[in-house]
Amino acid sequence: MLQASSDELEEFETDSESQTRPVIETRGLTKRFGTVTALDHIDLTIRAGEFVSVMGPSGSGKTTFLNLISCLDTPTEGSYLLDGIDVSTFTEKERAVMRRERIGLVFQQFHLIPYLNAQENVMLAQHYHSVVDAEGATRALERVGLADRAHHLPSQLSGGEQQRVCIARALINEPSLILADEPTGNLDAKNEHLVMELFSELHREGRVIVLITHNPELGRRTDRTIWFEHGRRVRRASEAA
């Protein structure tokens, strides 16, 4: 592995993709927790239509990065433009609006509300976004192959099925970005494959997806992989030209 300068990385990015509209642009994005620098001056551009994986050792700042770009957290330093809007100085209320309007989140632990059925869990995202629409929620469940499980509680669903409900929930409000933090971390190989298939399909439909994973196999199935180490972006020796 080898530390690379931002310039080099920018070049690397420019080479690897066509010049579509940037959806995520970070400049010097930094997050410190007390004395711990979890994220250290990250410059990164992710463009419309990209499927990007984020990899790196444990504690390298992947989740911290995802929390910042999903507007769940604010940077200590640096700027972040989401769809061209500088959100790094947004208030909590404004960030909540960005989350419901533009972000779809998929978690490793699913985080479904246990006393709401699959359809209602999807509808909850609609509730905070705009209007609740049971048919729309059913269609989103159809989309992830769970039309017949709409009225099951999370406890009545397998892990893979729960994760697909979570993806349906992330999709329902047509976000600009789908962000997934190790979405297959709790799934077996078969379900991992199913979920990856779904992400690939969504990508083919033109959505921007950022996927954190520890599995190099999954990383290879994305357009490109961003590597983190000790809170910095690095260029992997194996992928260096």
Add this chain to the structure above:
Amino acid sequence: MAAADRPTTVARRGGMGARLLWRALLVRRSRVLAAVTAIAVGAAVIAALASLYFDISAKMSRELRAYGANFIVAPASAEGDKTFSEATYRKLIAELPADRLVGASPFLYGVARIGEREAVIAGLDFAGAQKISPYWQVEGNWIGVDFDERRCMLGERLAESLGLHPGDKIEVSNDDGSFTTELTVRGIVETGEAEDDQILVNRSLAQKLLGMPNVVNLAMLSIQAEGEDADRLASTVEADFPGLDIRPIRQVSQSDGELLDKIKVLMAFVAGIILVITAVCVNSTLTAMIVERRREIGLQKALGADDSAIMRQFLIETVTLSLIGVAVGLVIGFGLAQLLGQAVFSTAISFRAIVVPATLAISLIAALAAAIVPIRRAIRIVPAQVLKGE
């Protein structure tokens, strides 16, 4: 997928909130039960004490007011003369402690005619009579000035039997018709007592009409004095007026009123303690509920709920629990009021509508105050922290 073009679904947004609320409460039945019980117990005690307070004080003050005058002055019964002089009355009033004299009026009674009808006529000082009879229900107006010889007030039963109303004019004459005057009915008075059948006029007019100048039959006084104090006052004054009999009346009601005041303080004290206990229970239950639900709250925030949405959700939850608790508490409280009413006051307690809003308001204030800290805790939940990790 978002169905912005389907207006019918808009109305169902509240539906999701309600569903979330009920399910969230239903899965935590024991916590909900604890909170509702705390609120119900508090509301029951408040409702019981409020019922007692409002009902007993209404009943008591009715009785108390009915005896606004607490001294009656009459000629000493041994003498044949049923009157005493107005000058004596004035001397008596002058001798009473002015700062404790609430009001006083002399009374002179006789028979008069209104047209063909005979009725008792009472001559009095209206200003003084109003002070010693605050409970009189008057339709129309009181006569405001003394020496008004053109107007009168009529007892309610008499007015009704004659078909008279405020503003009507009547001819009043004495027994033998030697004195006649026209009077305007200023007000109709309902007292529940003898006055209801009487025609009330100014003392000076009654004296002329009855041909009894400068005398009165009796006097009623309202003096701030109770129990032994009242007895002492009566005998002291009596000593200076050997021709008069001065008697305190209705001391019992007065001391009941004092008891009520003491009970009122006691009730407020008990209610205050109960409210604090209720608030502490509600606070700890809500805190536990919010700690249990921190993941859900974090998720709701991640899905785009802002602080005010979270606050609203928990305020609605608190109010819902309170309403259920208060409804239960009101029923129990009314039952409790009956028990206490029988045990303490030996009387049934009637339902007073004011108890419902009073209990609701006090309980809601206590519950919402108890919810402030837990709700702040919910708002402070950081989704990034609660959503990571197992």
